Amino acid sequence: MPIYHQLGEMTQKKHVTFRKEDGSLYWEELFGTKGFSGIYSTLYRIHRPPVVTKVREHQITFLEEWQDAPRVPLHFYSHKAEHGGDILTARKYTLFNDECALASASFTDLDDSFYRNGKADEILFVHEGEGELHTEYGVLDIRQWDYLVIPRGVMYRFENLSENNRFFITECYGAVETPNRYRNEFGQLLEDAPFSERDIRRPRFRAPIDSKEECRLWLKAGQRVFDYTMAYHPFDVVGWDGYLYPWAFNIKDFQPIVGQIHLPPPIHQVFQAPGLVVCNFVPRLFDFHKDAVPAPYYHQNVDSDEVLYYVDGDFMSRKGIESGSITLHPGDVPHGPQPGKTEASVGVKDCYEYAVMVDTFRPLRVNGLVQPIMDEDYIRSWLG
Structure with a gap:
């Protein structure tokens, strides 16, 4: 610094x-x-x-x-x-x-x-x-x-x-x-x-x-x-x-930036380093346009792998998540809210969530430690 x-x-x-x-x-x-x-x-x-x-x-x-x-x-x-x-x-x-x-x-x-x-x-x-x-x-x-x-x-x-x-x-x-x-x-x-x-x-x-x-x-x-x-x-x-x-x-000293409609994750950035950025999600007011959809839209950033470390609260776009959970969404696989999360976010005024996000600009490799502790059903959680 x-x-x-x-x-x-x-x-x-x-x-x-x-x-x-x-x-x-x-x-x-x-x-x-x-x-x-x-x-x-x-x-x-x-x-x-x-x-x-x-x-x-x-x-x-x-x-x-x-x-x-x-x-x-x-x-x-x-x-x-x-x-x-x-x-x-x-x-x-x-x-x-x-x-x-x-x-x-x-x-x-x-x-x-x-x-x-x-x-x-x-x-x-x-x-x-x-x-x-x-x-x-x-x-x-x-x-x-x-x-x-x-x-x-x-x-x-x-x-x-x-x-x-x-x-x-x-x-x-x-x-x-x-x-x-x-x-x-x-x-x-x-x-x-x-x-x-x-x-x-x-x-x-x-x-x-x-x-x-x-x-x-x-x-x-x-x-x-x-x-x-x-x-x-x-x-x-x-x-x-x-x-x-x-x-x-x-992380509690981070002052979130909000807008009328959903703002993309870089607005939550806290650090940068060669090949990656770190963002944090904190409690904040949701978007205040009368027809706003607070949940994130589906996206596919082909050049960026997205990792989330879940700390505390109810993460608005995910279910089945625990404190200490980690998700990896590869850049070449589209991802977004699980079924019901988009609809449930409409009209909600604020959220309580803490999470750390690491976005890398080159693909991440998975260490062998992950295999025995992974959620086998996660890929099917978008089926509803």
Whole structure:
């Protein structure tokens, strides 16, 4: 999120001496994701980064494609998958392509290890649970129904996380940003955007940890996993400033845009990344034309696969859906409301629903995990 932020101590100018009380230097580190031409942050550390004493690779398989998956609308229950695990193994991947991977997770075996995704920005939607996200940049309080946006390369771990927690995770192999059409040429959110900078929660300061006890870091580099032993605690940052850091936004702070007649899903967009957009559906007034049909019309976007993660409420165009359900509607298969839903929407003034939608611009592949948790009757639900 391109908002300048500054925490802790630093010098007035960059790349000059910054000394500790004993006269030794703090170590300056630049963190960026597009060489020296993109947004970045500058951190000042007690210890030299990185000091790694041991590295080994672990063989963990995340993605095993269901080769014979039918090219039809799918409905499956993320909450019925085997759940639990540590910061890595709790991630149950369901759908993926060359630009993203989607997973659900319930973290049950967390320890003092740190985690870094070296190849993907992560959007963690907190369906259930509260706690804290600790990073080198400080602490973000985790609230139910938060989006936690973590740029690739940021090291983090959860602390004080609720025992009952549930996440919907979108890993993006490119930068996660706010939508272009909601920003001016300087990156500021426009007056007609459905949220503002005041809704963005940035890290709060946490005192640096000066510890020489060895720490463990799990690095996920694509589909490879490395186990690093670090000589120092990595949260030794005394100060930082810049534009690149983790941040949070709660779905309840999204202000829906409504109109006289039904508006297409992009009006609900909250994020963009290469190859995909993320939208959210929230409680809102329905269309106010006297003959409006609030339910969506049938559509076929051949170049876009549509994924919906259902959070809460009564989704106006679907029945048989549960909290934690996921539907996939392939772009080359027409889809729309199930029988009775269009007629039932006429004359309705508002709705209560929360859902996260991920639209990709290349076909999604189905992970083998989906097969045992899918709704076999979903394809026939349009028969009435």
